[in-house]
Amino acid sequence: MSLTERLAGDRRALLTGLGAAVAACVLVPALLPAYWVYLAITAVVSAVIMQSYGVIVGRVGVMSLCQMSFASIGAWVVLRLNVADAPGGFLVWLVLGGLAAVPVGVAIGLPALRIRGVNLAVVTFGFAVSADIVLNANQMPGMAELKTLERPALFEEDGAYFVLVVVVFTVIALGLALLNRTRLGMSWTELRHSERAAAAHGVSVARSKLAAFAISAFVAGVGGGLMAGQLGLVVPGNFAMMQSLALFAVAIMIGPHNPEGAVMGGIFGAVMATILEKLDLPQDLGGMLFGVGAVFALRSGVSQTDFTRSRKRERAARAFLKEHQATAADRPAEPEAPVAPATVATGEPALTVSGLTVRYGRVTALDGVDLTVPRGAVVGLIGPNGAGKSTFIAAVTGFVGGYRGGVALAGTPLDRLSPSARATRGLRRTFQTTTIAPELTQYEYLTIGAGRSLSTEEADELLDFFGCPPGRLPVSLVDAGARRLLDVAAAVAARPAVALLDEPAAGQSAAESLALGRRLAQVPARYGVSVLLVEHDMDLVQAACSEVTVLDFGHVIASGPTGEVLADPTVMAAYLGTADMPVA
Incomplete structure (x- = not known):
């Protein structure tokens, strides 16, 4: 099936997602108080970072515990360019911050070519610990001068900045959806289940894994830059190693390789505690929800969004299969042509x-x-x-x-x-x-x-x-x-x-x-x-x-x-x- 035909089959989901993004851009700034708009920005920025987990954890199945370290690189570059009054402005710096994280992502991905599972998780967590040490030993750019990052003129207010982060999230989600339909994207899905089968199909396991680390690092770097844009200045605690670990757990449970999973992960991972406090609900409720989700993921073997999507897809497929079988039953069976016995080939x-x-x-x-x-x-x-x-x-x-x-x-x-x-x-x-x-x-x-x-x-x-x-x-x-x-x-x-x-x-x-x-x-x-x-x-x-x-x-x-x-x-x-x- 061609790429165009497959995308046509997903048109309804695509339009639904775009409609939700447009509605959020219109309704959130217009209806919510300033503090809730600020929380909404935090959730969407976290959802962007969750998309990096969606690439490396959800699609490829690699246990990476250092995505927030990649985000810190993006934030550092954006703030450093701001201090230097570099040309281009925030949007250009945002892309450069993501690109700066790419070579680091590739370097971290190199061990993944030989080790996997818990051993790889230890390596990535070791990088997160090292990044923590480096960040805490050195101030983030702008702290000494107290020079905060200024947002672009069109996005100075929180309501407008919310629109910007939603647009960035949507662009990344669309890009990853298109990538998921290419052979590289589908090879990631196969890698998650069997590297040997992928190699037997001509997929370079090394290139596919390194590409996944590079793309996930870029997305996380962009997320870190967006966080710098939201806060003006950031501190090492914003990218602590335990943040990476917590978001990894959320990724396993929810499935951020699906856009709705990334949004849910952003809300759950970044602002759930604050939302419960504002609604006068006990904080233990968040822990209970996390525990239920974790038990479900362990029992079913898939994330919540994967489970929901697979059930919906299978219902549609069963209806199609029933219709197909009814049509096939009405057609007369064609007699199988006799096949001559195999003869010895004499070719080269x-x-x-x-x-x-x-x-x-x-x-x-x-x-x-x-x-x-x-x-x-x-x-x-x-x-x-x-x-x-x-x-x-x-x-x-x-x-x-x-x-x-x-x-x-x-x-x-x-x-x-x-x-x-x-x-x-x-x-x-x-x-x-x-x-x-x-x-x-x-x-x-x-x-x-x-x-x-x-x-x-x-x-x-x-x-x-x-x-x-x-x-x-x-x-x-x-x-x-x-x-x-x-x-x-x-x-x-x-x-x-x-x-x-x-x-x-x-x-x-x-x-x-x-x-x-x-x-x-x-x-x-x-x-x-x-x-x-x-x-x-x-x-x-x-x-x-x-x-x-x-x-x-x-x-x-x-x-x-x-x-x-x-x-x-x-x-x-x-x-x-x-x-x-x-x-x-």
């Missing part, structure tokens, strides 16, 4: 693996394995559990380093390349266990897999060919068997030279598995993609594969035309014991 090698050896300590998982996938062929790789099949795919696609031997695609060596680089060169794979982000639609997942924007017609053709449900359905409504088919469709959508499929028929019935085998046999001619198929289902292997290689304890024990190999007594003894094997 698409993939050449020579002498592949993988050792884990003293254990040899693969020992000098040779395998060739001819251009235009479907080749099988079979063997009993523990034979080394998955290790073979992982090594060939770059997920296992330090192997011996060579891997070449169309004669070009790939051994020094990362998994994402190999995928970009034309070597795609699937995994035994799917880790597709449930909030993505199938169209969006195909876009990630293809590495380019697909037309609706092209995406529908792929989904129909592999027997997947309609592309508008979110993955959360797709069963496990259909998700595996979607994985195969995404690998083929990229039109790679070779697709390595690791047990794609898992979760399929016997009839579905046989149908998949027939479809895979057509993939080289239909899509120009050669296939290496790892499977246990012999009916599928015989339906799809022209050649088969058999592994046993990391050694190749047979290789050749499918019928001959499966009839080999050595293969039957290693793979099926003494039982007879039907041969097509």
Whole structure:
């Protein structure tokens, strides 16, 4: 589905959000007392900073505890430029403050390329502690001279400044929404669920993570500049490390990667205590609300706004699916065209693996394995559990380093390349266990897999060919068997030279598995993609594969035309014991 078509589907939400922003700009300055307008500014400034958590925590799933430190950089730059009477004025300084935080964000993001989870949280929190020490040891610009920051002439009054911060929040929200529809934005969603799957789709994990840190630092820096504009002068306590920790907890609970979540986070994180005091409500109520939200997030595994959005999306998808099924039931079933038995391809090698050896300590998982996938062929790789099949795919696609031997695609060596680089060169794979982000639609997942924007017609053709449900359905409504088919469709959508499929028929019935085998046999001619198929289902292997290689304890024990190999007594003894094997 094209970017334009996807944005058209979100038009109602976009107009609703813009309408809410316009209404706030009109009503808040006109109806609220001055102090409440000031609180509203605080909430929106905090919501801008929450959007930085939305990028790094909500979209990418990285535990960053130093966003307020990035905000302090933005505030410092704005105040320093104010002291120097630099040209450009506040709005230019605001952008420069955000840009100044970017290189620091990238530097903090570098450890994220090797560590994750709690260890990364410790690193980012360590930076927040260091920033606290530096800020407390040095005055913020303007404090010594008592030179306060003057707002632009149009925004001197709090009511007008509220409009400015709402406009900035809205522009950032729109920018992030557009970014979320690009391959980079969707890759962030995939990274949150599986870095390995993202790399297998040609996504550079390093570039995507560093881009997320850079963009989140920019947004936080802008938020810090807005805070300086609100207060005139700021002190280190405005950016204390515990502020970062508290807002991180709010981000996990509410989900600031959704605009409404950022607004709720801004209100809850910045002004909830003051609002309760002004309404003569006990402060414990805020703690109770936070506790309920935290328990909900822990129980459901998603933020409040994610949960609300997913329920709404699934209701709409179920209604669409019901209508689609009713329409499909009225159409006569088309008989499946017979597929000729697979024939041995004689084309040039698409993939050449020579002498592949993988050792884990003293254990040899693969020992000098040779395998060739001819251009235009479907080749099988079979063997009993523990034979080394998955290790073979992982090594060939770059997920296992330090192997011996060579891997070449169309004669070009790939051994020094990362998994994402190999995928970009034309070597795609699937995994035994799917880790597709449930909030993505199938169209969006195909876009990630293809590495380019697909037309609706092209995406529908792929989904129909592999027997997947309609592309508008979110993955959360797709069963496990259909998700595996979607994985195969995404690998083929990229039109790679070779697709390595690791047990794609898992979760399929016997009839579905046989149908998949027939479809895979057509993939080289239909899509120009050669296939290496790892499977246990012999009916599928015989339906799809022209050649088969058999592994046993990391050694190749047979290789050749499918019928001959499966009839080999050595293969039957290693793979099926003494039982007879039907041969097509």
